[in-house]
Amino acid sequence: MWDLVGAWLTDWRNLAILAGAIGLLYLARDAAHRLIRLFFLFIAHSLRLIERWMHSGAIHADARRHRLVAGLAEDELQPRIPRETRAATNYIERLNRELPVVRDALQMQLNELQDSHGRNDPREKRHALQRIARALPATQKSVGRLCGIEDRAREQVSRLGTHVEEHRKAIASYGATLAASQYSGRETKLGHSSGVRFLFALVLIAAVGVAGWLNFALLERPMAEIVGDSYLVMGVPIYRLAALAIIVLEVAVGMVLLEAVGGTTMFPQFERLEHRSKLRIAIVVTMALALLVLATIEAALALTRDDLARMERELMGTLAGAPPSETAQSVSDIARYAQAAFGFVIPFAMAFLGFALEMLVRNGRVVIQAVVVEALHGLSFITRLLRRLTVGAMGLVLALYDLVIFLPLALEQKVRQLRKVPS
């Protein structure tokens, strides 16, 4: 290496070229520095723009996440208020209905009492007083009932007031959090409950998925008995699709049932049933019956599956010339009833998918939003780092440029110093 450098330096032409190049670089120093600065600063400014855009996106995403969290809390609080309002309204309506009846009864008795005072015949007076005395317990009872209704109405209104106040506080508190996160840009961590609920939903879905898979295994063979196994749809045997259709049906029935009983609130159409209790009850009963029928069908199919499997085992044994085993038969009996029980229970387990889906969708949005926030913050950090590195690289390139032309620069400095001395 050193030999090569030495050999290169011995040639005067090389030295001349080097000196010329250094001279040219010295002369072009200002322009070259401007060009280098322009190039690196252009990259740095672009990176800064991207960083700002990402940071702003992260703040907006965070604000949206807070809104979603607030929405979740509100969703939990909100259903209580209309229910309690309805209950209070019912009491008040009952009060309004019964009050005139009691008032009329009292008025009538008062009138009769006044009439009896005006009468001269003691016998008539006694009869009138007896009538009033007979009617008095019923009136007393009505007044007592009225007082009871009034007490309950007061209690209900007071409870409603408390919940409305709680709701207001919750909204105000989330609003304050939201405002704080929006204006201060403070990092807030993901709402713990959303993450936990999301994980719980995933676990529940996985459990229901396993149940569904077992269900599929139970249904597959008996469905081949029902629809045959000679047709395929896009390469999938039709009996498998039929088994899947039953599972999907079970899930759908379970979801509608949960929605109708108010366990989930995924479909707005069902919220309209709040005021149509008879229709709601009809839907609940129909869906519960459908689920029961599906469970019974599935238990029967599980038994059919076991019969088919037993027939197949026996046939294979016969074909191979092996005698049937009694132990295998007793084990098979246990498995048979276990399968039937399993087939009956699974549709009800599948119904819980509605809970899991609702939780997954609601909390999934919050979790995804949190992931987006973190991703944008991360990208923003990387962009900032790149910008700083670009600025650093610019300084390095400028220093290297000056290093190459250090000799003319040193001479220039000397000349300047010499010029300064006489003055």
Next chain:
Amino acid sequence: MSLTRRGFAFGAGSLALAACEDRKANATAVHALLDVSRSYFRELDKTLRAIRVMMGFIHAGDSFAVAEIGACSFTDDAVILRFTAPDRPSERQRVIGAYAARLNEYGSRVKATNYTDLRGALAQAAQYLKTREAARRAIVVFSDFEEDLPGSCKRELALPAELAGVEVIASNVTKLPEDNRDPARYHKRLETWRRQVEAAGGRWRVMPDAADVVALLRDR
């Protein structure tokens, strides 16, 4: 319903119909040939068991036939059983059980013949397989492949053209006493049959163990 929606519904319906296909297109057709000549008769129980086990792995739409190789076997009288598997598992099991019983009954009453009309049996099997709708066609021959035709049977040397595309599997090919003295005779015999099958457009395969042919229907 708007035109776009109607078009979409029509397209989806057509797609579903087009996507629905009969499993027969992917079915397998197997014809087993069972040599009942005197030289191979001692293998009868073994081969019948292998055939019965093969039947246990038949799927919906599969065709299966068994015929004997005796004297002048190009006849329907040589066919022991012939069926296409139904698409309902229980019915299929019932049919298979019934045919297995028929095979057992055949095994108990069959007598050894003096002749081996391999060519006639192969032609009969090839003709049957040609009529079957199947993705894979195979003839499984349980024999020593020593042909011995009676004088009344006239057979051409070349195998029929119906063998084109058919897999001919020679299984459990036993060695004759002459093969023991001259092993080259055994290999030469199999080689001659291989050439004849391939000349007719068929594919030749040897499966020494009778149990291996079960995999033909099992592993798919």
